[in-house]
Amino acid sequence: MSIVQRPLVIQSQLIRQYCPLQTRTRNAGISRRQLHQHHGLRTKTVTDEDIKRLASRPLHPLTLADLVKHGRPPLSAQALFSSANFTLSTLPTRLAHRIQSLRNLPFIVVSNPQINKIHNNYIHSLSTLLPWAEQEITTLEDEIKFTEVMADLVQTHANTISILARGFLEARKYISPREVTRFLDEHLRARIGTRLIAEQHIALHFSSQPHRELSPHDDPSSPSTSWIGVIDTKLRPASIVRHCEATVSELCELKYGVRPHLTINGEPEYAFAHVPVHLEYIITELLKNAFRATVERGMEREPIEVTIAPLPEDPVCEENENTQHAHVTNAGQGNVDVASKFFTGQDVADNASATLSETIRPLAHSTPGVTIRIRDRGGGISPENYEHIWDYSFTTFNEDQISNSISGGNRSSSGMDALNAISGAGGDGVNSLAGLGYGLPLGRAYAEYFGGGIAVQSMWGWGTDVYLSLRGVGMLE
Numbered sequence: 194m195s196i197v198q199r200p201l202v203i204q205s206q207l208i209r210q211y212c213p214l215q216t217r218t219r220n221a222g223i224s225r226r227q228l229h230q231h232h233g234l235r236t237k238t239v240t241d242e243d244i245k246r247l248a249s250r251p252l253h254p255l256t257l258a259d260l261v262k263h264g265r266p267p268l269s270a271q272a273l274f275s276s277a278n279f280t281l282s283t284l285p286t287r288l289a290h291r292i293q294s295l296r297n298l299p300f301i302v303v304s305n306p307q308i309n310k311i312h313n314n315y316i317h318s319l320s321t322l323l324p325w326a327e328q329e330i331t332t333l334e335d336e337i338k339f340t341e342v343m344a345d346l347v348q349t350h351a352n353t354i355s356i357l358a359r360g361f362l363e364a365r366k367y368i369s370p371r372e373v374t375r376f377l378d379e380h381l382r383a384r385i386g387t388r389l390i391a392e393q394h395i396a397l398h399f400s401s402q403p404h405r406e407l408s409p410h411d412d413p414s415s416p417s418t419s420w421i422g423v424i425d426t427k428l429r430p431a432s433i434v435r436h437c438e439a440t441v442s443e444l445c446e447l448k449y450g451v452r453p454h455l456t457i458n459g460e461p462e463y464a465f466a467h468v469p470v471h472l473e474y475i476i477t478e479l480l481k482n483a484f485r486a487t488v489e490r491g492m493e494r495e496p497i498e499v500t501i502a503p504l505p506e507d508p509v510c511e512e513n514e515n516t517q518h519a520h521v522t523n524a525g526q527g528n529v530d531v532a533s534k535f536f537t538g539q540d541v542a543d544n545a546s547a548t549l550s551e552t553i554r555p556l557a558h559s560t561p562g563v564t565i566r567i568r569d570r571g572g573g574i575s576p577e578n579y580e581h582i583w584d585y586s587f588t589t590f591n592e593d594q595i596s597n598s599i600s601g602g603n604r605s606s607s608g609m610d611a612l613n614a615i616s617g618a619g620g621d622g623v624n625s626l627a628g629l630g631y632g633l634p635l636g637r638a639y640a641e642y643f644g645g646g647i648a649v650q651s652m653w654g655w656g657t658d659v660y661l662s663l664r665g666v667g668m669l670e
């Protein structure tokens with residue numbers, strides 16, 4: 194049986210998921226219920242015993258080698274099976290740890306309908322994995338069904354951020370901002386890893402078929418691909434910046450009626466190996482902040498300046514990975530404060546004991562990486578606010594105030610800015626310029642996942658420099 198013979202509906206859904214640079218509406222995918230009706234995923238009831246058993250297992254620390262070892266396309270069926278079996282060996286434990294962590298929240302918080310929905314999503318996803326628990330995947334037929342389970346998992350958890358944001362906003366009387374930030378930092382970082390594992394298998398599954406022209410990432414003139422699953426080994430940060438600029442400019446124009454200019458300097462041709470969807474998330478959030486500040490300050494005439502500064506190649510990197518850590522830390526693009534914050538292994542895994550092991554180390558021969566500076570003249574951040582910018586849900590976005598300053602106050606005042614921002618049609622706040630307060634902390638979580646970081650330098654009264662540092666995650670050809 195050919196790998197290509199798979200249900201079309203799920204194929205188009207997956208392709209949409211893997212087209213980060215294509216215009217797309219996240220909520221437009223088929224619903225979980227439809228997916229069930231179409232494909233009848235097997236499920237097995239999750240008992241408390243299951244959760245206890247799985248959560249007591251140590252977490253397999255994810256390494257970059259796990260993600261790339263199943264190789265480049267064209268993939269053999271064996272490689273695909275071993276990817277599926279690796280995925281199957283690690284996800285149930287990860288989900289059980291998440292369920293336990295949700296259950297450890299104060300009861301009144303878990304009882305909140307939004308938070309409870311997230312809990313139930315995890316139970317659902319675990320229930321679709323349990324039927325596979327005692328089994329090795331050794332046939333293409335099973336591998337296809339398993340990929341459908343992975344697609345369901347990715348889809349089920351697609352709107353987690355906005356649902357959690359709403360839940361914690363509703364439950365804010367019962368839990369302190371500090372506790373929320375602690376929970377979310379762990380939960381959302383663990384989610385990044387879990388999604389990456391599932392998405393990597395889905396992407397490998399599709400790269401194993403001959404129809405690679407389905408992916409808009411590939412240069413149609415070249416039959417070879419620069420992709421290893423979700424990793425693009427020839428990712429140009431400048432092209433991500435331009436793509437995100439287009440999205441953010443639209444939002445800005447809609448909200449304020451103007452859009453600032455953006456210039457890119459440094460080395461726009463620079464390419465390295467990274468996960469484009471991660472970069473896309475981070476850059477979008479950073480540009481939203483820069484655009485908003487610039488327009489609110491009335492500084493649209495001053496361009497937002499993006500500088501792409503590759504870290505120097507260093508032959509020492511190849512000797513051992515620790516040397517690379519030291520090297521990257523010291524090469525802070527002339528900004529010691531910023532550099533010292535990077536590459537410190539702050540990644541968080543599903544539990545404290547696995548915290549450091551979740552740090553994904555570079556492969557030998559991987560490119561050192563890049564620092565991207567986003568500089569705006571939006572007035573900077575006041576010292577009082579600066580203390581809180583990394584807290585989930587801290588925002589200075591205020592619909593009324595903006596309406597007043599921009600359009601003379603004749604817009605309706607809802608007083609529910611954050612909730613409005615959450616309920617944007619795109620889900621997960623993607624359609625609003627600001628308001629959730631998740632942009633910086635979650636962006637940093639993505640950057641730190643592969644050993645990078647984000648540092649914010651504010652010149653109060655003038656503007657802000659944001660340094661996004663990213664490490665190459667694989668080898669260039």
Ligand code: ADP
Nearest residue numbers: 482483486582588589627628629630632633657
């Ligand atoms: P949100 O954008 O939803 O408010 P973020 O976490 O992205 O949440 O940012 C938190 C706050 O940090 C913003 O509300 C804003 O006050 C401040 N901030 C972030 N970036 C900038 C910037 N470039 N210029 C001025 N203020 C900024």
Ligand code: K
Nearest residue numbers: 582584587630
């Ligand atoms: K924030």
Ligand code: MG
Nearest residue numbers: 481482627632
């Ligand atoms: Mg923001």
